[in-house]
Amino acid sequence: MGPVAILLLLIVVLSFLSPYFLTPRNIGNILSQTAVIAVVAMGQHLVILTRGIDLSVGANLALATVVGALVFQVTDSALMVVLAMVVSGGFVGFINGSVYVFGRLPHPFIITLATLSIAKGVALELSGGRAMPGMPEFIRTIGGGTVLGVPGSLFVVVGIAMLMLVMARNMVWGRWLYAVGGRPEAAVQMGIPVKWVLISAYTISGLCAGIGAVLLAGRTDAGSPLFGNLLELDTIAAVIIGGASFLGGRGHIGHALIGAVMIGVIRNALNLLNVDIFFQLIVIGVVIVLAVESDVLRNHLEGRMRVLQAARQQ
Amino acid sequence: MSGSMELKSSSAPVLTVQHATKRFGPVLALDDVDIQACAGEVLALLGDNGAGKSTMIKCISGVHQLDEGEICLNGVPTAIRSPGNAREAGIETVYQDLALFDNLTPSQNFYAGRELSYPAWLPLGLRFMKSREMERVTAEVLNRLRVILPKPDATVALMSGGQRQAVAVARATVFARKLVILDEPTAALGLREARKVLDLIAQLRDEGNAVILITHNMEHVTELASRAIVLRQGRKVGELLPTKENQQELVSMIVGA
Numbered sequence: 101m102g103p104v105a106i107l108l109l110l111i112v113v114l115s116f117l118s119p120y121f122l123t124p125r126n127i128g129n130i131l132s133q134t135a136v137i138a139v140v141a142m143g144q145h146l147v148i149l150t151r152g153i154d155l156s157v158g159a160n161l162a163l164a165t166v167v168g169a170l171v172f173q174v175t176d177s178a179l180m181v182v183l184a185m186v187v188s189g190g191f192v193g194f195i196n197g198s199v200y201v202f203g204r205l206p207h208p209f210i211i212t213l214a215t216l217s218i219a220k221g222v223a224l225e226l227s228g229g230r231a232m233p234g235m236p237e238f239i240r241t242i243g244g245g246t247v248l249g250v251p252g253s254l255f256v257v258v259g260i261a262m263l264m265l266v267m268a269r270n271m272v273w274g275r276w277l278y279a280v281g282g283r284p285e286a287a288v289q290m291g292i293p294v295k296w297v298l299i300s301a302y303t304i305s306g307l308c309a310g311i312g313a314v315l316l317a318g319r320t321d322a323g324s325p326l327f328g329n330l331l332e333l334d335t336i337a338a339v340i341i342g343g344a345s346f347l348g349g350r351g352h353i354g355h356a357l358i359g360a361v362m363i364g365v366i367r368n369a370l371n372l373l374n375v376d377i378f379f380q381l382i383v384i385g386v387v388i389v390l391a392v393e394s395d396v397l398r399n400h401l402e403g404r405m406r407v408l409q410a411a412r413q414q
Numbered sequence: 415m416s417g418s419m420e421l422k423s424s425s426a427p428v429l430t431v432q433h434a435t436k437r438f439g440p441v442l443a444l445d446d447v448d449i450q451a452c453a454g455e456v457l458a459l460l461g462d463n464g465a466g467k468s469t470m471i472k473c474i475s476g477v478h479q480l481d482e483g484e485i486c487l488n489g490v491p492t493a494i495r496s497p498g499n500a501r502e503a504g505i506e507t508v509y510q511d512l513a514l515f516d517n518l519t520p521s522q523n524f525y526a527g528r529e530l531s532y533p534a535w536l537p538l539g540l541r542f543m544k545s546r547e548m549e550r551v552t553a554e555v556l557n558r559l560r561v562i563l564p565k566p567d568a569t570v571a572l573m574s575g576g577q578r579q580a581v582a583v584a585r586a587t588v589f590a591r592k593l594v595i596l597d598e599p600t601a602a603l604g605l606r607e608a609r610k611v612l613d614l615i616a617q618l619r620d621e622g623n624a625v626i627l628i629t630h631n632m633e634h635v636t637e638l639a640s641r642a643i644v645l646r647q648g649r650k651v652g653e654l655l656p657t658k659e660n661q662q663e664l665v666s667m668i669v670g671a
Contacts, residue, residue, distance in 0.1 A: 272529045273539045275518075279526050282517035289513045290527035291498035293539070349517035406572055 103343040103358045110365055118372040126368065128251060132244065132319060134364030135253035136161075136312045138357055140331060141338040142264055143193075143308025145356035146301045147208070148339050149281045151348030154302060155212040156196060157309045158331030159219035162324065164188040164313035166223045168239075169232035169323030178236035185317070186310035192219055193306015197299035208302070216332070223325035231324035235317050243318015253315050257357075260311065264353045277301060282349030337384060338363050341391040347399055426488070427452050428592045428624040429474065429505075434483035436469055443469040444480075445648040451593060451624040456615065458639035458656065459628050460668055465645040467628050471595050474626075475507040476500035487592060501528070504591030510598050512582040516571040520563065521545075521552035523570060524585045555588050556581075559614055576607025583614045587621070594618055595626045600634065612638060632661050646670050 115122045140157050147154045168185040175181070192215055199211045235243075242252040268274035276297045280287045287294050312331075317323050342359025344351020366387065370380045429451040436444040444466045451457045459467045472478040474485065476497045484491050487503055494500045500507070514523050525548045531541035553566060561580045563573065570578055579599060586594050596615065600608040615638060619625050629635060635642055636656045644652040644667040652667045654660060 270542050270545075271539075272531050272541050272543055275522060275526070275529060275543060276539060278517060278522075279515050282515040283513070285511075286513035286515055287526070289497055289509060291496070291501065292527045296539070349515070402571060406574070 103341065103355065103362070107358055107362050107365070110362065110369075114365065114369045114372075118369065120372055121369065126372070130361075130364045130368045132251050132253050133368065134360050135251070135257050136316050136319075137331070137334050137338055137363055138257050138360035139260055139315060140305075140308050140312040141335040141342075141356040141360045142260055142353055143305035144332075144335040145339045145344055145351060145353065146264075146268075146277065147305045148336070148344055148346065149277050149348060149351055150298055150301050151281050151284070152200075152208040152298070152301065153212065153336065154193075154196065154305045155209065155332045156192060156215040156219060157305065157312075157335055158328030159216040159223065160189055160192045160306055160309040161313045161316065161328035161331060162326065163192065163219040163223040163226075164310045165317040165323035165327050166227045166232065166325055167323075168313065168317055169234065170226060172234060172236060172323075176236065178238035181236055181239060182314050185313045186307055189310020189313060190303055190307040193303040193309070194299065196306065197302030200302065201295045201298050212302075220325065227323070227325045229325060231322045231326070233322045235321050235323075239314055239318040240321055241318070243315045244321075245318075253319075256311065256315060260308070261353055261357060268353060273297070273300065278349050280349075333384070333388075334363050335360075337388045337391070340395060341387060345395050345399065346392060347395070428488060429626075430484075430486040430489070431470070431474065432484050432486070434470065434473065434485075435481050436466075436473060436478065437481055442648050444473070444483075446483075447645065447648070447650045449643055449650070451626055453592075453624050454619060454622050455640040456619050456625040456627055456638045458635045458642040459626055459645070460635065460642055460664065461645035462668055464647075465668075466648040467645050468597070469648075470645070471507065471597060471626065471628065474500070474593075475505060475595055498527075501589060504589075505593045505595065506586035506590040507595045508582050508586050508597065508599055510601065512578055514570050514578055514582055517569055519567055519569055520556065520581045520584075521549045521566075523581060524548065524552045524555075524588055528589070551588065555584055559584050559587065559617060561610075561614070574607070576603055576610055579603060579607065579611050580614060583611060583618070587614075587618055587623075590618070590623050593624045593626065595628075597628045598630070599627070600629065600631060608634075632656075632664060635664070636661060644668055 120126050140161065144154055144157060164185040167188040168181045171184040172181050196212050196215055199205065200208045205211055241247065242256060245252050247255060268277065276292050279292055280294050280297045284294060316327055338359030339356050340346060341362050342355035344355040366383065367380065370383060427450045431449045434444050434447045447470065459470065461467045469478065473480050476494045476499050479495065485494060486492060492503055494503065515526060518526065530544040530548050531538065532544065533541065556563065556566065561584055563577055570581055583599065599611050603611065612634060615625060615627065627639060636658055639656050642654060642656040642664060643650060644664065656664060
């Protein structure tokens with residue numbers, strides 16, 4: 101409940117600080133800006149649940165928008181463009197997971213940092229380093245338009261959140277994800293296919309980056325190799341601020357969503373209050389430190405409680 | 415589970431290991447060892463550190479494979495190539511580190527890796543869980559074993575050492591159809607908690623399982639075990655019925671004095 105309370109408090113304080121904050125137009129702004137972070141953060145959240153990290157999401161998203169723009173040059177089919185972006189994202193994610201698992205890397209940090217560079221490079225190479233304007237109308241509507249008066253991106257966010265909720269809570273796969281994050285050695289002993297669980301988490305994170313690419317390309321009506329800068333920061337921050345644990349196995353999709361809205365609200369408020377963009381980076385960084393520290397503290401306290409409880413029962 | 419009761423009632427050897435030999439490079443960890451475990455009895459596997467008892471149980475539970483020798487279950491030679499294989503064959507192991515997931519509840523721990531789920535035609539990972547049924551069976555088993563948890567739906571992270579041990583032992587009982595192996599189940603426990611686990615082991619035995627117990631505590635051996643096998647430097651150096659009187663003899667066998 102902590103993160104929700106903080107978010108509500110934030111909203112109340114900000115509505116006093118700025119008369120524009122609670123206007124429908126501004127709320128619409130926050131939602132459409134948050135949508136990309138939210139979708140990608142939901143994928144990031146799965147990876148963090150397994151004690152991992154996906155640093156490649158921003159570059160992955162940029163590459164996907166470029167791939168989408170290129171496909172749009174040869175076909176008018178919105179479906180093909182969407183498919184190209186999502187598959188491109190999923191492919192990079194699959195590479196992340198496969199190299200991490202089968203390459204027996206000590207930590208996913210290294211491979212996802214490498215694919216960050218590779219995806220960015222490929223995106224720059226394919227696009228010639230320039231933005232590529234033009235997206236099918238369907239994608240523009242999803243990313244930046246409204247359907248029945250509701251931002252199109254909201255449908256995407258809600259749809260993915262519901263799908264992930266079912267996958268994480270009702271499917272065996274979801275249970276395995278938590279088991280692998282909770283105790284990887286025990287997961288092996290219990291016969292859980294740990295390698296495939298990990299690969300699937302990274303692949304889905306990549307797919308989410310691809311879906312995020314659809315939203316961002318739609319909103320800006322373009323593909324660009326420069327999209328998604330620092331998106332890894334925003335999404336990791338969203339997951340941790342939202343209340344999931346960096347130590348793995350703890351958290352749910354709501355954490356990623358609440359965290360994404362918090363990041364969106366903080367960014368929006370700093371804009372409304374005319375805080376300059378350089379200072380915003382500092383604020384976000386400080387918020388991440390606070391969130392990670394509270395996560396560590398929470399786990400420490402839990403350990404202490406267990407010792408106390410055990411001592412009482414002796 | 416219900417169909418396996420008739421297997422448990424016989425006292426024929428459930429597990430027979432013959433001529434077990436295992437090398438790790440130049441080290442001969444097991445040298446032509448024979449052991450037998452029967453339904454309804456507790457077999458104590460004793461030995462100093464490095465005697466080969468852990469190697470033996472790891473070969474039975476599928477973590478390692480024997481270089482030479484044969485493992486028979488109910489008289490049938492059985493190849494055990496992985497922990498999954500062993501569990502399918504009805505062998506459950508309570509590892510020394512318990513292999514519990516701190517972030518999951520007892521029922522989620524019980525069924526980790528073998529969740530009750532549907533529809534059967536999908537691969538296990540893609541199926542939907544039958545959570546309520548898993549919770550029901552878990553509550554039943556904990557109740558039958560008289561394991562009392564303050565909050566049965568809470569994650570095991572906040573449970574005491576004894577409660578965690580009880581959950582791990584209870585998990586083994588749900589799925590054990592032939593053999594339960596316990597590796598130093600009381601090593602990290604206080605007196606009262608250890609008592610509780612010993613009672614659980616006795617109950618497992620009385621329900622007709624063959625139990626292999628590894629421990630350094632001679633009191634527990636004389637109390638529970640109907641046979642003790644002593645290993646030293648990879649060889650079987652003795653097999654006897656442990657009593658209070660021959661406890662000293664057992665200890666000398668273990669240390670080789």
